Amino acid sequence: MSQILKRLKVPPNSASLEEARTRTFEFFRMCCRSIPHVMEIYNLHDVVTPSQLRSAAAAEVRKNANITNPKVIDMLLFKGMEELMNIVNQSKQRHHIVGQYVVGNQGLVQDVSAKDRDASNFLKKFYSSNYS
Amino acid sequence: MGLGLLASRALRSSRIIRNSTRTIVSTPELKNADAAAAAAAAADAPSDLPKRNPVGGARVHLPNPDDVIEVFVDGYPVKIPKGMTVLQACEIAGVDIPRFCYHSRLSIAGNCRMCLVEVEKSPKPVASCAMPALPGMKIKTDTPIAKKAREGVMEFLLMNHPLDCPICDQGGECDLQDQSMAFGSDRGRFTEMKRSVVDKNLGPLVKTVMTRCIQCTRCVRFASEVAGVEDLGMLGRGSGEEIGTYVEKLMTSELSGNVIDICPVGALTSKPFAFKARNWELKGTESIDVTDAVGSNIRIDSRGPEVMRVVPRLNEDINEEWISDKTRFFYDGLKRQRLNDPMIRGADGRFQAVSWRDALAIVAEVMHQIKPEEIVGVAGKLSDAESMMALKDLLNKMGSNNIFCEGNGMSPNADLRSGYIMNTSISGLEKADAFLLVGTQPRVEAAMVNARIRKTVKATNAKVGYVGPAADFNYDHEHLGTDPQTLVEIAKGSHPFSSALKNAKNPVIIVGAGVFDRDDKDAVFAAVDTIAKNNNVVRPDWNGLNVLLLNAAQAAALDLGLVPESDKCIESAKFVYLMGADDVNLDKLPDDAFVVYQGHHGDRGVYRANVILPASAFTEKEGIYENTEGCAQITMPAVPTVGDARDDWKIVRALSEVAGVALPYDSLGAIRSRIKTVAPNLLEVDERQPATFSTSLRPEVSQKVSATPFTPAVENFYMTDAITRASKIMAQCSALLKK
Ligand code: SF4
Numbered sequence A: 001m002s003q004i005l006k007r008l009k010v011p012p013n014s015a016s017l018e019e020a021r022t023r024t025f026e027f028f029r030m031c032c033r034s035i036p037h038v039m040e041i042y043n044l045h046d047v048v049t050p051s052q053l054r055s056a057a058a059a060e061v062r063k064n065a066n067i068t069n070p071k072v073i074d075m076l077l078f079k080g081m082e083e084l085m086n087i088v089n090q091s092k093q094r095h096h097i098v099g100q101y102v103v104g105n106q107g108l109v110q111d112v113s114a115k116d117r118d119a120s121n122f123l124k125k126f127y128s129s130n131y132s
Numbered sequence B: 001m002g003l004g005l006l007a008s009r010a011l012r013s014s015r016i017i018r019n020s021t022r023t024i025v026s027t028p029e030l031k032n033a034d035a036a037a038a039a040a041a042a043a044d045a046p047s048d049l050p051k052r053n054p055v056g057g058a059r060v061h062l063p064n065p066d067d068v069i070e071v072f073v074d075g076y077p078v079k080i081p082k083g084m085t086v087l088q089a090c091e092i093a094g095v096d097i098p099r100f101c102y103h104s105r106l107s108i109a110g111n112c113r114m115c116l117v118e119v120e121k122s123p124k125p126v127a128s129c130a131m132p133a134l135p136g137m138k139i140k141t142d143t144p145i146a147k148k149a150r151e152g153v154m155e156f157l158l159m160n161h162p163l164d165c166p167i168c169d170q171g172g173e174c175d176l177q178d179q180s181m182a183f184g185s186d187r188g189r190f191t192e193m194k195r196s197v198v199d200k201n202l203g204p205l206v207k208t209v210m211t212r213c214i215q216c217t218r219c220v221r222f223a224s225e226v227a228g229v230e231d232l233g234m235l236g237r238g239s240g241e242e243i244g245t246y247v248e249k250l251m252t253s254e255l256s257g258n259v260i261d262i263c264p265v266g267a268l269t270s271k272p273f274a275f276k277a278r279n280w281e282l283k284g285t286e287s288i289d290v291t292d293a294v295g296s297n298i299r300i301d302s303r304g305p306e307v308m309r310v311v312p313r314l315n316e317d318i319n320e321e322w323i324s325d326k327t328r329f330f331y332d333g334l335k336r337q338r339l340n341d342p343m344i345r346g347a348d349g350r351f352q353a354v355s356w357r358d359a360l361a362i363v364a365e366v367m368h369q370i371k372p373e374e375i376v377g378v379a380g381k382l383s384d385a386e387s388m389m390a391l392k393d394l395l396n397k398m399g400s401n402n403i404f405c406e407g408n409g410m411s412p413n414a415d416l417r418s419g420y421i422m423n424t425s426i427s428g429l430e431k432a433d434a435f436l437l438v439g440t441q442p443r444v445e446a447a448m449v450n451a452r453i454r455k456t457v458k459a460t461n462a463k464v465g466y467v468g469p470a471a472d473f474n475y476d477h478e479h480l481g482t483d484p485q486t487l488v489e490i491a492k493g494s495h496p497f498s499s500a501l502k503n504a505k506n507p508v509i510i511v512g513a514g515v516f517d518r519d520d521k522d523a524v525f526a527a528v529d530t531i532a533k534n535n536n537v538v539r540p541d542w543n544g545l546n547v548l549l550l551n552a553a554q555a556a557a558l559d560l561g562l563v564p565e566s567d568k569c570i571e572s573a574k575f576v577y578l579m580g581a582d583d584v585n586l587d588k589l590p591d592d593a594f595v596v597y598q599g600h601h602g603d604r605g606v607y608r609a610n611v612i613l614p615a616s617a618f619t620e621k622e623g624i625y626e627n628t629e630g631c632a633q634i635t636m637p638a639v640p641t642v643g644d645a646r647d648d649w650k651i652v653r654a655l656s657e658v659a660g661v662a663l664p665y666d667s668l669g670a671i672r673s674r675i676k677t678v679a680p681n682l683l684e685v686d687e688r689q690p691a692t693f694s695t696s697l698r699p700e701v702s703q704k705v706s707a708t709p710f711t712p713a714v715e716n717f718y719m720t721d722a723i724t725r726a727s728k729i730m731a732q733c734s735a736l737l738k739k
């Protein structure tokens, strides 16, 4: 796998939005294909399932769904490719993967318990930190 | 080769020539100082000089118009009271004279000669710090002669001063460094060996590098005049002169740390701070000390998340410019034993870290299962006014009114403010001419108040009578007795000391807060009231009846009305909320009681706790503290909180919401407006609020004083609260210095 990825070249700019779109799907598929390998090399079987990782990758892609400029999409694709390469080449360590894609941005403390939906702003801030 | 040799020869010969004319004075016009001075004098005929302001924005108070004289500083006329020195006159004229040995709070030594100025018609430059200003004196501070004199003095001082600056802790805040940059020569002529001096061991607080000493004797004068210990002295003469303790001995004063500040060079530096940081990387935060009830003004110097040192701030009304050793060195306790996560005690008796959500949910649930009158809240000695207000409101909302502050006893008298604060005010003590100390050892309870009393005793020869256990004083006093019976005798007038009180113009009575814990406290206060009445201690123009509190939280707690409903509330409690309370006696607490400890240190309160809620220490939060004289002051956050800790009032506020009785404020401003409705004086920050009524309104008491002697209120000066008990330096001090 890593051998294939290594040979990847930066493609020329997408001519139209349509082309950028196809490229994005291509990229996402490549991510999905590398997931079993990633699970293996980072020993992630006991913390996450492939489908969870897939939805994490999809979420990353969807984050930028509103972008229409093909140049920007190309740039983001390049960055995504770089990240994927880093992961597949094991330039990262296990805690990076766990921190970024398994636990996610909200951290270990999950703030969304059903009880404090109706909590005041003060209490919500209180739970997250002493400041602000 | 020939050319090179020639060139080097030429260089060498020219150097020889230069050497022969080389003088220490680096600016050419100074080489002929007298001629230049004459020329300058002829040239200046100042007509309208710009208005100058005194150094440091000081205000000059001219009490008696007859005693005012006029002098001229650099041609600028200033009016000063008679008896001021030339140096003070220059300061009023806005000219800062360089100095090493002169210190405004110490006696004048006049031995460094750095303050030389020129005075017209005097043959030589005069040492301005020791020379009284005379009417019409023409002082010149900026003439070539004065400059030359300073340059010469600097050269002599630097002769034996090591070139240590890169490894010296004083570097960057060193008077010698600054003044040699400003007034010194640009080169040295000294080629011999420098003198060296053996370092002295002054104990765990003050580090000495005696080779750096410039013999200004400030430290000697401080020790004997302010601290009142004759520990330091000058040995030897000439180049053999040394500062030392005569015999191998530690400096045993509770104010010894101040010699670090007054030493103009790096000879006396802080031992715990040695090589820890450079002063220019520190961030200073102006704050308040909470280790005793004086509320000394301090600056907390921090680097990143760490408190590096504590130094005093000038406040004439409270601590002048000194602080006690406890205040200065307890800060390492802020790094040890800290609570950083909410914790719950499991079935096996071990604490387990949980999230805030779980911890608060458990506390709220337990609180609701308990009858309101069995809920008790205890505020600790380091609590700020905001959190005490919040805790009282929370408990009241739960239906309980059993809340008190440790140290105030179980039935404090919170109705009359004059009955628990220092009515004379700390600076007002200086007007007193007789003291009666009842059950208080100010030296360990409030070192800065003791320094004031000592200052007064030294200045006016005031008489001091003391009733209490044998104690250590650093001024003359009469030990009148050990139990309250003595008070009754003085009240009756049958005791020899009553005549001293009677004859005094401004008598002062100071009752220690240790009396609050006595069973016969009402009778003791009644006896004190009688003494006050018989001796005219409380008059419209003078209120000499004082209570000296022990802890930073006490005065604010009484102002906010933290008084328990029943004095047996601990015995019957099922739920105890300890807000930083470590010294409250929990022996009588039933075993099945649920204890919540909210605080910043794993100290005594934690041993019995079921739930721990980590809070921030006073260096990490903004909070109002009221000191023993009734002056409210605010601490400022210097460093971030540790771990998952939260500010005290926020925890109480959050708990109230989880428990379903949300308090109506969620910001510091809002909680302060709530305080305003209860005790508006707490918001008059930095302004002492005297009590309005005097104690004559007190109800009659039928209680009789008991014969139990007074006990010391503070066992160990160095360890009085959770932070100081966690401090390693304070532990060393108590091991080495406790007498
Ligand atoms: S040790 Fe410091 S304060 Fe004491 S005489 Fe020397 S220079 Fe002055």
Ligand code: FES
Pocket (backbone or CB within 6 Å): B098, B099, B100, B101, B102, B109, B110, B111, B112, B113, B114, B115, B116, B127, B128, B129, B130
């Ligand atoms: S300051 Fe005047 S002699 Fe030292």
